[in-house]
Amino acid sequence: MRSKERGLFELYRDDPERADALVFNRRGLLKGSALAAMGAAVGGAIPFSGNMPSGYVPAALAQGAPAGAAPKVLKMDGKADLVILGDKPLVAETPEHLLNDDVTPNDKIFIRNNGVAPDPVSSPDSWEFTVDGEVNNALKLTLGEMKKKFQPVTLALQMECGGNGRSAFEPKASGNQWTNGAISNARWTGIRLKDVLQAAGLKPGAVYTGHYGSDTHLSGDATKPAISRGVPIAKAMEEHTIIAYAVNGGPIPQINGAPLRLIVPGWPGSTSQKWVNRIWIRDREHDGQGMGGTSYRVPIKPMVPGDKADPKNFRILESMPVRSIITNIANGTELKAGTRQVGLRGHAWAGDHSVRDVHVSADFGQTWTTAKVGKAANKYAWQTWTADLKLPDAGYYELWVKATDSNGRSQGHAPGHWNPQGYNGNAMHRVAVLVPA
Template identity: 60%
Template sequence: MKQKRQIGRPERGLLELYQDDPERADALVWGRRGALRGAALASMGAALGAAIPFAGRMPEGLLPAALAQPAPSGGGGQGGPQMIRLEGKEPLILQGERPLNAETPETLLDDEVTPASKMFVRNNGQVPEAPRDPRAWKIRIDGEVNQPLEITVGELEGGRFPLVTRRLQLECGGNGRSFFSPQTRGNQWGNGAVSCGEWTGVRLRDLLQAAGLKESGKFTGHFGADPHLSGDPNRQAISRGMRIEKALDEDTIIAIRLNGEPIPLIHGAPARLVTPGWPGSLSQKWLTRIWIRDRPHDGQGMGGTSYRVPVQPIVPGSRNDGRDFVDLESMPVRSVLTNIAHGTRLPAGTRNLDVRGFAWAGDKTVRAVHVSVDYGATWHEMRVADPANRYAWQRWSGRVSLPTDGYYEIWYRATDSDGRMQPHVAGNWNPQGYGANPISRAAVLVG
């Protein structure tokens, strides 16, 4: 007996299917041999809203960026991240409300010197109340020193120690966390938890020398005025520390001004540490004390898997107590595209596209930046400017050609001065998601 064809719910559209059932979507699109098939190519093109000129070069099983990472909606609606407008700030991507954390969209990072209004926000506890008299704010340096030192912001401003002004990039240790698979704990940052402001302050090493650093002083411990989320005055929101070598770096400073103005409260006023090139958690905001120690600091945010990465790769998704991990120190090489937003629609007939952005590499400099518009089959070298000073990010720029109208992806990657290049996939998975720096992709539609 001939079977009747079962009538059921029609197959979902490709975009809907990828959102609901990515495994089935991959099977339908790529087939068993992993090749983008004719009907599926047309279907994917329809889902993307255009033909795909370089479909033949698309890596096997690649989910287009337009489907994998929705463009910001601006209003926090469906299809994009939720945005937040804080006082004195441009719209930022909300990463968390308790504590308050917000990311800067890449296209807001186009300034050589990042305005305070465009800086990302990273908190671990509550924001403290603004001091009535910022100049009376005290910072204490004690521990493994010959003569404990207590100094006010007014004394720092008054020239007791030389003031220096430097463009210094600050980056959250979890920047890029959203690129790990499987997903890790913590705020799912993209590439925008970074800034490069112009900071003015006193070199930390000058204060340590004035306090008489002992030979036994090998590590620092940092303390700030931000209350713990619980409100418990006996608990620190975060208290991290570093090797004394980094504390003595000439570009590690206690800052009292940002871009020539008093530091905004949300960014650590009236004084904060700036420890460039290393995780931003070492740049303690609302700084009150630096404890010089003869052993690694054991404050909140130290040890275990906190700001630490595996020495040897571990199985992604596995549990680990971090016993064999090491502290994340110099941040990995990364780049941002600042003049073309992901999801941009360009006029029909656009054949040349100017692109630009910034790149940085922790303690290193950036040697090269390359851009591809054909899924990495060919790469075009960009111009890379020298940094304004050590630890400042570097401008990159160039032009790429688009042969026809259609759907494209701008892939961009940086290479540091030691030859380390951004990888295709986030590597060295770790439970709290530090150090992810894969090649980034921005989808654009021409016509």
């Protein structure tokens, strides 16, 4: 009895070489029957099918999920429908179409825990915070005292997990399989870390910070931090690195680090310690939990994808790469019949740098339209972009977006520089839409 052929989604997931053989001819063009099958799979004709590269998997298939594998949605008071990537510890990302706000509201800030979150405190102003180590005057202050002693500042700041975009790597890298939703751009209120460090008086030997929080290690070992990362003194003294006690004009959500957390914008979110209660000033590079091996480290020289890592070839991940997302249209959206032009909107950001250009395409990258890129509210805030694209006929389209930073570095079709834990995965964002006939 002849077995039933698998659908395109299952075929590309389970047997990509067979899928390519069935779908593309020797010149890399879609076979007639395969084009019809792919059109049926995505729900309509593909007007720009001639521009599809050999072996290309449409976004509707690549980002979809087989039956019975729908994303697990977070159900938590005070949070939107985030997608759960892990339960222990809790990790949840914000779908791109929920990130359309200029300023990310509290309910849409992603969640990345490393250990067990502490219980909420009844009196936030009594929270104690310590600065010690390579300082002339060790400080131990309550949050209430800090508010009185130091000048407050409010800034719109991007905060992004180091593994954002990890799911695009092939072969798969270890860790939570983030798509593009490990990002937020909220308005944080707090105290500049440099003001606190200046009050403590840095010694000449001060080189690095070590951050500690009150969350506990998953093992339950109270002597082992859940995570303890740090940054060079120069980044700690940067004007936009703050110790935050409020967000968007109100208390920080407990799950996002209340009552006190660091915000180290442009760098991996793991440096923005939640529930922070101590900063240890070091005379050397910090060696806390999450600072060794390949943890938050990327290759100096490119490595063969899937190969064994050489620890000597790795450096600490610092500034995050350029990235852009479409936020006003969700992947898989069916537009109104007769739609021949679509307005796009989204955000772009580039770690320590700014965004120079954003381009969008509806014909698989054959042509690109320049988007209008707005100014950032302040340094380290994302930049909002808008653009219009023409659609010549009914059918299946992919809306692509790519950004270029102020140093001329651009997003690619796939993430470059494979690494075991999937950092810097900034492949361009693709959104599939269908215009009914």
